[in-house]
Amino acid sequence: MSTIQVKTVSAEYPVHVGSGLxxxxxxxxxxQRRFFVLTSPEIWGLWSKQFLASFPKDExxxxxxxxxxxxHKRLTQVERLAAELSSVGADRSSLLIAFGGGxxxxxxxxxxxxxxxxxxxxQVPSTLLAQVDSSVGGKTGVNLVTGKNLIGSFxxxxxxxxDIDLLQTLPDRELRxxxxxxxxxxxxxxxxxxxxMERNTGAILRRETEALEHVIGASIRMKADVVGMDERESGLRMILNFGHTLGHAIEAVTGYRRLLHGEAVGxxxxxxxxxxxxxxxxxxxxAIRMNRLIHVMEALPRFKTSAEKLVEAAGHDKKNRTGVRRFILPAGIGNAKVVEDVTDAELLEAAxxxxxSARI
Amino acid sequence: MSTIQVKTVSAEYPVHVGSGLxxxxxxxxxxQRRFFVLTSPEIWGLWSKQFLASFPKDExxxxxxxxxxxxHKRLTQVERLAAELSSVGADRSSLLIAFGGGxxxxxxxxxxxxxxxxxxxxQVPSTLLAQVDSSVGGKTGVNLVTGKNLIGSFxxxxxxxxDIDLLQTLPDRELRxxxxxxxxxxxxxxxxxxxxMERNTGAILRRETEALEHVIGASIRMKADVVGMDERESGLRMILNFGHTLGHAIEAVTGYRRLLHGEAVGxxxxxxxxxxxxxxxxxxxxAIRMNRLIHVMEALPRFKTSAEKLVEAAGHDKKNRTGVRRFILPAGIGNAKVVEDVTDAELLEAAxxxxxSARI
Known part of the structure; x- marks a missing residue:
């Protein structure tokens, strides 16, 4: 097991990564708290026994x-769950355990x-994406009909x-x-x-514990590092959006149905x-090495749309303040920079x- | 005009009190911001001209x-309004002006x-209650079907x-x-x-600017003072709940319809x-002086219920952690203390x- 300490201006907490957690x-x-666990029926069906094993019966x-x-990632579910908490007397000292995916x-x-x-x-994240991404950084939230994650809090x-063991029941596609x-x-x-990841692609895809722990630990360490320096995304944190401008646009134009978030980011x-x-x-x-690693992980699902639609959807990306499109470009391997001068024409070309590639 | 500086651990901002603001x-x-104003149809009908007077046409x-x-103080309205903001392109640099009551x-x-x-x-509060109470302290939120203000943020x-001028169109009952x-x-x-307030009851009820400015300024100063020392209500801030244990209970058992919040607190x-x-x-x-000042402000609206129901409703007050009922008692005039040993029997007697008194 390894532990990564996340330190931001407003909080400090440990992320434990390992088997058997x-x-x-x-x-x-x-x-001395009342515990509540929020989970999905599927995860609970698979893991409730192990999850509850360490709890005394009356706790x-x-x-x-x-x-x-x-x-279902909407305010109406938040309201229903809050009313459930309230109706059973959950108070300010209660503790919520979020046990599931992103x-x-x-x-x-x-x-x-x-x-x-x-x-x-x-957080007890049960998917690889949730473990490496959404469990670190303090961003929480739900979708509006007009866009993803438009409502939320830090x-x-x-x-x-x-817990890496949870990944053993993860569908192949979600792992990838x-x-x-x-x-x-x-x-x-x-x-x-x-x-x-280049050297150990096979071990990773076979879900070997050691390889996964290394990849997950390093990914979390990277994110913790960046978030620690820039919690509110005023500067450095923006590099985490690499792949997200077009990724979000692809998700949006395909109605969030055809591709998983990670695939769209791919x-x-x-x-x-x-x-x-x-x-x-x-x-x-x-570029060849990066493209190869992206493609070796999975034959990415195909989709169809027009480049114009993608550029338009990218314009609505909430990361862009009026008039300025911030775009993250890799600068070699292991380095990235934020540029603000990507034109519509360039974006159209990239789209x-x-x-x-997606039509092949 | 007077300005009270609110200073808490997490923020510092001015509250301006006066005429002609x-x-x-x-x-x-x-x-360099886009402005959005949230208001009620009634307030906007009365005051939109004055509100907009200082804005250049294109801003x-x-x-x-x-x-x-x-x-309507519910998540469903929050969601609708957020979707409206999003659909007209409000971004992270937009500024919302809350213009209305609590x-x-x-x-x-x-x-x-x-x-x-x-x-x-x-905040541009348009009622006396909002000016002296809800505009200071950072508490924001909405109701659940199971209780008031159970969802919110600081x-x-x-x-x-x-702006004290806004109080000129306030219904008498709301002023009181x-x-x-x-x-x-x-x-x-x-x-x-x-x-x-004892000496100037007449001037206050006649809404004389000077008297109102004094009362509102002093009330805000008191609250800013308390919130500055205890933003998250771990100690001192609890004294602000004086009158609220039974007040909330009365509001709850009368379905939040019969009495205004201030009246229930009365x-x-x-x-x-x-x-x-x-x-x-x-x-x-x-006690006589305090009761007299409370009663002189208004013949409080009557209501009917049972003392048992009030005590039960008080038990659900969210300010009470499991097992402990914190209750605020005045200790002379200008001083209060938090006690934790008020029994159900005592509360029943007070109820x-x-x-x-309410049946007279």
Whole structure:
């Protein structure tokens, strides 16, 4: 097991990564609290026995369920869950455990942020994406009909327990989709992680504990590092959006149904790499290595749309303040920079490149 | 005009109190922002001309409306308003102006707290209650079906503009209801304010500017003082709940329809005063003065319920952690203390006293 300490201006908490963490969960939690666990019916069906194993019978958490799917990541579910908490007497000292994938983590964290103006919570992420991405950084929230994550709060958990064993029941596609965030971590800030993934692709895809622990630990360390320096995304934190401008646009135009978030980011990185190559912020050889690692992880799902639609959707990306499109370009392997002068024409070209690749 | 500087651990901002503030509103706002104003149809009908007078034509705020009434202080309205903001392209640098009573302020502040994980806002409170109470302290939020203000955030405004002129169109009953919060301020922490209100009852009820400015300024100063020392209500801030244990219970059992919040707090203070007298934390003479000031402001609306129901409803008050009922008792005029040993029997007696008074 390894522990990464996240330190930001507003909070400090540990992220534990390893095998067998569920078995000792109760001992790690603060005492004298009422526990509530928010989870999905599927995860609970697979893991409730192991999850509850460490709890004394009279301190078992009450279970709240969030139906699966992005379409339930909405305020109406937050309201229902808050009313459930309130009707069973949850108070300001209650502790919420968000046990599931990114949607459970984001919505659970937001529920904890606004129930009685804020209660404590811990994260037990059950997908690779949630372990490496959404469990660190304090961003919580839900979607509006007009866009993803447009409602939310910064609210850090007391601790994160990323149990690698949970990944054994993860569908193949979700495992692979999560790996794109680790590839992203390698490209923008950690050349060693990038090279580890190049050398150990087989072990990672076979879900070998040691390889996964290394990849997840390094990805979390990278994100903790960046968030620690820039919690509110005024500068450095923006590099975490590498692949996200076009990625979000692809998700939006495909109605959030065809691709998983990680897959869309995979395509987004391919588009950004194209731009990086034309601007020569990466060498041809570096671009080949990055593209190869992205493609080796998975045959990315195909999709159809027009480049114009993608550029228009990218214009609505909430990361862009009026008039300025911030775009993240890799600068070699393990380094990235924020540029503000990407024109619509360039973006159109990158979108066309992605679409050509996506049609093959 | 007077300005009170609110200083808490997490924020610092000015509260301006005086006449004619609307006329210069635009000059006081930060520039280079898109402005949005959240208001009620009624307030906008009365005051939009004055509100907009200082804005250049091309910088006029876009208007968002919240229907009047406590029943609209819910997440569904927050979601609708957030979607409206998003659909017209409001971004993280947009500024929301909450222009209205306590509901507009609480809901508007919460909307600002969670739209894109937090945007700036300013308060322009239009009722006495909102000016003296809800505009200071950073508490924002909405109701659940299971209780009031159970969903929310701490989110401080950039500034508050309490324009006394707005009180000229306030219905009599609302003016009087708001005065109970000022009486509360006097009782728990400001003997000078209490005595000023005793001496100037007529001028206050006639809405003379000078008298109102004094009362409002002193009330805000008291609250800013308390919140500055204890933002998150771990200790001192609890004294602000004087009158609120029974007050909330009365609101709850009467379905939030029969009494205004200030009126319920008025009755709650009468109940707490009864307890203070039996426990001798106030002298008989002090109790008479306090009761007289409460009653002189208004013939409080009557209501019917049982003392048992009130005690049960008080048990659900969110300010009580499991097992402990914190209760605020005045200790003389201008001083209050938190006690934790009020029994159900004592509370029942106080509730009976309130009910006897309310039935007269």
């Amino acid at each position: 569920l078995a000792n969960l109760y001992e790690k939690l603060p005492k 078992r958490p009450m279970t709240l369920f969030l139906p699966p799917g992005e379409r 949607i459970v983590g984001d919505l659970g964290g937001f529920l904890a942020a606004i129930y009685m103006r804020g209660i404590d919570y811990v 609210h850090h958990p007391l601790a994160v327990y990323a 989709a999560g790996l794109f965030e680790s590839i992203k971590a390698g490209i923008i800030r950690d050349a060693e992680l990038f090279e580890f 395509w987004g990185m391919i588009g950004a790499l194209y731009l990086a190559q034309t601007r020569r912020t990466v060498s041809a050889e570096e 066309n490149w992605v679409l050509e | 609307l006329a210069n509103l635009y000059e006081k706002l930060p520039k 006029r705020p876009m208007t968002l409306f919240l229907p009047p009434g406590e029943r 509901i507009v302020g609480d809901l508007g502040g919460f909307l600002a707290a969670i739209y894109m994980r937090g945007i700036d806002y300013v 989110h401080h405004p950039l500034a508050v503009y309490a 209801a708001g005065l109970f919060e000022s009486i509360k301020a006097g009782i728990i922490r400001d003997a000078e304010l209490f005595e000023f 009755w709650g203070m009468i109940g707490a005063l009864y307890l203070a007298q039996t426990r001798r934390t106030v002298s008989a003479e002090e 009976n006293w309130v009910l006897e």
